Amino acid sequence: MNKSVVGQKRLPGDLAIWIFILAELTVFAALFIVFSVSKSLNVEMFAEGQATLHPLMGLINTLSLITSSFFVAKSVLFASQGQLAKSAQWVWIGIATASIYIVTKFIEYQSLMALGYNLRTNIFYTLYFFITFFHFMHVLMGIVILIVVANKARKGGYESDITGVETGASYWHMVDMVWVVLFPLIYVIK
Amino acid sequence: MKFQSQSAAMPYFIFALALFVGQIVFGLIIGLQYVVGDFLFPEIPFNVARMVHTNLLIVWLLFGFMGAAYYLVPEEAETELYSTKLAWVLFWVFAAAGTLTIIGYLAVPYATLADITGNGLLPTMGREFLEMPTITKVGIVVVALGFLFNIGMTMLRGRKTVINIVLMTGLLGLALFFLFSFYNPHNLALDKFFWWWVVHLWVEGVWELIMGAILAFVLIKVTGVDREVIEKWLYIIIAMALITGIIGTGHHFFWIGPPEYWHYLGSIFSALEPIPFFMMTVFAFNMVSRRRREHPNRAATLWALGCAVMAFLGAGVWGFLHTLAPVNYYTHGTQITAAHGHMAFYGAYVMIVITIISYAMPIMRGRPNGNSRQAQTVEMWSFWLMTIAMVFITLFLTAAGILQVWMQRVPESGQALSFMATQDNIALFYWLREISGVIFFIGLLTYIASFFVKGDAVEVAE
Numbered sequence: 001m002n003k004s005v006v007g008q009k010r011l012p013g014d015l016a017i018w019i020f021i022l023a024e025l026t027v028f029a030a031l032f033i034v035f036s037v038s039k040s041l042n043v044e045m046f047a048e049g050q051a052t053l054h055p056l057m058g059l060i061n062t063l064s065l066i067t068s069s070f071f072v073a074k075s076v077l078f079a080s081q082g083q084l085a086k087s088a089q090w091v092w093i094g095i096a097t098a099s100i101y102i103v104t105k106f107i108e109y110q111s112l113m114a115l116g117y118n119l120r121t122n123i124f125y126t127l128y129f130f131i132t133f134f135h136f137m138h139v140l141m142g143i144v145i146l147i148v149v150a151n152k153a154r155k156g157g158y159e160s161d162i163t164g165v166e167t168g169a170s171y172w173h174m175v176d177m178v179w180v181v182l183f184p185l186i187y188v189i190k
Numbered sequence: 191m192k193f194q195s196q197s198a199a200m201p202y203f204i205f206a207l208a209l210f211v212g213q214i215v216f217g218l219i220i221g222l223q224y225v226v227g228d229f230l231f232p233e234i235p236f237n238v239a240r241m242v243h244t245n246l247l248i249v250w251l252l253f254g255f256m257g258a259a260y261y262l263v264p265e266e267a268e269t270e271l272y273s274t275k276l277a278w279v280l281f282w283v284f285a286a287a288g289t290l291t292i293i294g295y296l297a298v299p300y301a302t303l304a305d306i307t308g309n310g311l312l313p314t315m316g317r318e319f320l321e322m323p324t325i326t327k328v329g330i331v332v333v334a335l336g337f338l339f340n341i342g343m344t345m346l347r348g349r350k351t352v353i354n355i356v357l358m359t360g361l362l363g364l365a366l367f368f369l370f371s372f373y374n375p376h377n378l379a380l381d382k383f384f385w386w387w388v389v390h391l392w393v394e395g396v397w398e399l400i401m402g403a404i405l406a407f408v409l410i411k412v413t414g415v416d417r418e419v420i421e422k423w424l425y426i427i428i429a430m431a432l433i434t435g436i437i438g439t440g441h442h443f444f445w446i447g448p449p450e451y452w453h454y455l456g457s458i459f460s461a462l463e464p465i466p467f468f469m470m471t472v473f474a475f476n477m478v479s480r481r482r483r484e485h486p487n488r489a490a491t492l493w494a495l496g497c498a499v500m501a502f503l504g505a506g507v508w509g510f511l512h513t514l515a516p517v518n519y520y521t522h523g524t525q526i527t528a529a530h531g532h533m534a535f536y537g538a539y540v541m542i543v544i545t546i547i548s549y550a551m552p553i554m555r556g557r558p559n560g561n562s563r564q565a566q567t568v569e570m571w572s573f574w575l576m577t578i579a580m581v582f583i584t585l586f587l588t589a590a591g592i593l594q595v596w597m598q599r600v601p602e603s604g605q606a607l608s609f610m611a612t613q614d615n616i617a618l619f620y621w622l623r624e625i626s627g628v629i630f631f632i633g634l635l636t637y638i639a640s641f642f643v644k645g646d647a648v649e650v651a652e
Binding site for chain 1: 434461
């Protein structure tokens with residue numbers, strides 16, 4: 001009964017997840033504001049800190065998350081056409097693409113920590129490590145949600161109602177959207 | 191009542207309310223001692239009365255939570271309680287231990303109490319809110335283990351609902367974090383650091399799960415809204431409570447020695463702690479407006495709605511007021527903290543326990559449709575008396591706190607008023623607070639009285 005109808009205006013996914021997404025975005029917004037304000041107060045420290053980051057790895061992560069989001073969107077499309085096996089397949093491909101992010105992020109943390117940078121070095125690294133790790137935890141949580149969705153889709157759980165697929169996908173888009181703001185803010189903007 | 195064994199909750203609720211009365215009596219005593227310093231001296235010194243006031247609060251809330259669990263877990267699991275006998279035995283153990291501890295506080299000097307209870311073997315006493323003797327703490331652990339076993343076995347045997355799982359998670363967390371009260375390092379910074387793992391992670395962490403679960407249970411019962419809808423809300427509320435509350439512990443780490451980054455983490459995450467409370471308010475009103483039936487126990491619905499609103503105001507708004515590090519630099523440990531503490535505890539935890547008592551007690555007393563109209567009217571009077579009195583207590587303490595910050599904290603050193611001179615200047619607000627306290631006490635007595643009001647049995651309007 002809840003199948004997506006193109007052109008019809010309605011909220012994809014569950015209302016509850018949207019409240020949660022808004023609350024999560026508030027948390028990230030607060031973190032970004034604190035980062036920006038601290039940056040304007042410590043211009044040199046932040047420029048030096050930014051120079052030690054790896055923008056290429058950041059770019060790889062951006063591509064990994066956006067591509068993964070695209071695959072998950074494809075899966076919603078298949079689900080709305082009732083092709084649940086295909087839908088599950090694309091969710092798994094999305095998860096696989098997102099794992100690139102996890103590996104890259106690990107390498108990045110390791111190389112920074114090998115150079116002796118950590119949460120306590122200065123405000124820049126406090127915020128860098130905290131904000132990116134907090135986002136990292138959200139990627140893990142998003143993946144857990146997607147695994148649940150993929151499993152249920154494979155078992156044909158969304159035959160009459162695809163709200164669950166849309167709910168998982170909405171959360172997943174939030175995770176990559178936050179990264180799309182995070183990446184330029186922390187890695188790129190001088 | 192669906193299951194006979196749910197009545198194990200009854201002694202817990204009754205004892206909780208008795209301790210509540212004791213707590214308020216001692217609250218009135220220390221409120222008066224603020225302005226009449228030698229009142230009841232040397233029989234009941236301020237520090238002892240304050241200890242009794244705060245410890246009674248914690249213990250009666252624990253009784254309330256346990257009673258709530260004994261009532262709602264069997265109903266949710268759709269099975270009898272694993273062991274009613276165990277629930278009764280633990281009740282008497284806990285009640286005896288609690289009573290003996292309070293008598294100990296009042297009868298002998300604290301140092302003597304520490305001596306005779308063998309604090310020297312495993313020193314855990316002397317820390318705010320965790321003043322109880324080590325043997326009492328061990329007793330609490332034993333009671334908690336037995337309780338969790340009883341509730342856990344009941345859950346495993348029956349239907350597994352989200353409400354039960356969330357409640358159980360909260361209760362397990364409560365027991366787990368209490369264990370940090372046994373860790374008492376010599377380093378004062380470390381001691382304070384882990385002390386907050388009990389105090390903060392209780393009230394701003396796992397207790398919120400317990401509160402959410404009880405609120406969800408009562409809302410299902412009084413509104414008839416689908417379980418699925420209510421469970422969904424419960425999930426996102428507790429997720430948000432944990433996301434903000436756990437790292438929010440940092441707002442206690444500003445000035446006690448941990449690394450400076452806690453200024454950032456503590457400020458940001460605790461500034462967001464009002465969100466789950468706000469969601470609870472939206473949730474409660476939303477469910478009541480979507481109700482599928484007019485539950486005849488209107489008093490219980492009133493308590494549930496009031497709880498959500500007052501928790502948001504007390505814990506959310508009044509917490510936010512002084513949680514940012516640059517603000518807290520000036521307000522730390524002033525009457526603003528006391529204002530927040532009073533309204534937050536009343537709004538979130540006192541009211542949620544009264545909500546479940548208000549819903550469950552009539553059923554256990556053989557009135558499935560709630561108390562008589564007359565009794566409910568008295569109960570609703572007590573709701574407004576206590577709640578409005580608490581709002582005034584909070585406002586007067588906030589005013590006292592703002593003046594205190596202004597006179598004692600803001601001026602450059604040398605120009606600032608001394609602590610005692612400041613206290614003299616804000617005495618008026620302490621008097622006003624004491625008057626509000628008396629009204630609160632009248633409200634509480636009215637509430638107790640409502641249990642004895644007879645009247646016509648309520649018919650269900652279908």
